[in-house]
Every structure is written in structure tokens, then in C-alpha cells.
Amino acid sequence: MSDKTVYILLFRGVGGKTQLPTAPLREALSAAGFENVATYINSGNAVVRTSLGRDEVISSVAQICRDKFGFTKAIHAPTLEEWTDLIAKNPFPHAVAVPKFLHAAVLAEGPAEESIEAVQAFAADGEGFAVIGKVAYIHTPDGFGTSKLAEKFDRLIGVENTARNWNSVLKLRDLAEKAASG
Structure with a gap:
């Protein structure tokens, strides 16, 4: 087993006027070095695998979302273990x-x-x-x-x-x- 953790990224408040397009989000997260990136429906959900800790993941993802999509709302990142x-x-x-x-x-x-x-x-x-x-x-x-x-x-x-x-x-x-x- 690798020393990498899977995080479930939950973006608060996506929908209506606040959009976070899934394909560009997957591309941006992959380009930033996250592995096995997946998104689920256009309402602020993604999954990534990384060796980074939770705070680093949230910080990195928040910067990507701010810079590329103008998204500045909260991001939660429970691990697969926490989700289970x-x-x-x-x-x-x-x-x-x-x-x-x-x-x-x-x-x-x-x-x-x-x-x-x-x-x-x-x-x-x-x-x-x-x-x-x-x-x-x-x-x-x-x-x-x-x-x-x-x-x-x-x-x-x-x-x-x-x-x-x-x-x-x-x-x-x-x-x-x-x-x-x-």
C-alpha cells in the first residue's frame, strides 16, 4: 500500500450562480500533481489521491479554484477512511x-x-x-x-x-x- 491518501473534496455552495466546471477542475487538479482525480456531478465534488496532508491539499486546491475559477468558498476534505x-x-x-x-x-x-x-x-x-x-x-x-x-x-x-x-x-x-x- 502506498503512503498516499485519498481525499474527498467537498466544495461549499456550488450550484446556481456559483459554478465549478467538472472537466476543467479535473484537468487543473491533475496538472497540479494530484493523482486519480475524479469529479462527481456539477455540484462541487472531487476525489484526489496525494501524499500531501489535509491542510496542504485544501490550501493548494483553494488556490487553484481561486486562480482558475474565481471560486473562494470553503472546501472540506475528508479522507476516504473518514468518509467510510x-x-x-x-x-x-x-x-x-x-x-x-x-x-x-x-x-x-x-x-x-x-x-x-x-x-x-x-x-x-x-x-x-x-x-x-x-x-x-x-x-x-x-x-x-x-x-x-x-x-x-x-x-x-x-x-x-x-x-x-x-x-x-x-x-x-x-x-x-x-x-x-x-
């Missing part, structure tokens, strides 16, 4: 049956207990919300777009974050595993 752990710790295993209604939000740091309680207060009957380490799990069985919990989450959680639905979570794991073995 995120999947394993899902507190709503029944929710994976309809993966578009289950989201995992990667948090920059653990939120304050008061922030967790403030978000939880907006959970409707049947909805689920839990924070495990630096991941918030949000289950909205009636739809993410219609949920007060989902609407209030970003403002109330109190820490920088970026969320992906469970379909994306699993696809990014698959891409990361492929990058690790390739």
Missing part, C-alpha cells in the same frame, strides 16, 4: 431506502450543544437529526426542500458545513475507493 466512517455511523439506517431524503453535512468542527438543540427544535414528526463527531445527519422523509429543519440547519448549526444527499455520499465513496486502488 461517516457512512458506517449513519444513525438513520432505515432512511437509506430513499437516499435523496437523507443528508450528511460535514462540519468544520463540532457544534455547540445549544446549536444542535436549536436545529432539533425544528424537526417535524418523522424527521431525524443527529450530530456524530463532525457530521450532522439530516433525515427529511417528506423532502429536504419542504423541511423547516433543513431550512434552518445552515443558519442555526453555527459552524461552516457542506451537505450531500445519501446518493452522493455513496457515489463519492465508490469514486474514492477506485482512486485508492488505481
Whole structure:
């Protein structure tokens, strides 16, 4: 096994007016020396393999995105191991049956207990919300777009974050595993 780490790059706030085109992003990351670069849908997801540490990866990728694409928002970079752990710790295993209604939000740091309680207060009957380490799990069985919990989450959680639905979570794991073995 190599001494290289696979990182899943999660770009916050891509979509709408903020674009990060996948093919040029792959090319720029590869040109910068990242290996086994892959992107997933045009909503701010990439996978890279490198011997760099997380801080160096984020710094390098942030500079590429700023210089080439004018993108200046936050970038999160969990490792494949951390991502696998995120999947394993899902507190709503029944929710994976309809993966578009289950989201995992990667948090920059653990939120304050008061922030967790403030978000939880907006959970409707049947909805689920839990924070495990630096991941918030949000289950909205009636739809993410219609949920007060989902609407209030970003403002109330109190820490920088970026969320992906469970379909994306699993696809990014698959891409990361492929990058690790390739």
C-alpha cells in the first residue's frame, strides 16, 4: 500500500450562480500533481489521491479554484477512511431506502450543544437529526426542500458545513475507493 491518501473534496455552495466546471477542475487538479482525480456531478465534488496532508491539499486546491475559477468558498476534505466512517455511523439506517431524503453535512468542527438543540427544535414528526463527531445527519422523509429543519440547519448549526444527499455520499465513496486502488 502506498503512503498516499485519498481525499474527498467537498466544495461549499456550488450550484446556481456559483459554478465549478467538472472537466476543467479535473484537468487543473491533475496538472497540479494530484493523482486519480475524479469529479462527481456539477455540484462541487472531487476525489484526489496525494501524499500531501489535509491542510496542504485544501490550501493548494483553494488556490487553484481561486486562480482558475474565481471560486473562494470553503472546501472540506475528508479522507476516504473518514468518509467510510461517516457512512458506517449513519444513525438513520432505515432512511437509506430513499437516499435523496437523507443528508450528511460535514462540519468544520463540532457544534455547540445549544446549536444542535436549536436545529432539533425544528424537526417535524418523522424527521431525524443527529450530530456524530463532525457530521450532522439530516433525515427529511417528506423532502429536504419542504423541511423547516433543513431550512434552518445552515443558519442555526453555527459552524461552516457542506451537505450531500445519501446518493452522493455513496457515489463519492465508490469514486474514492477506485482512486485508492488505481
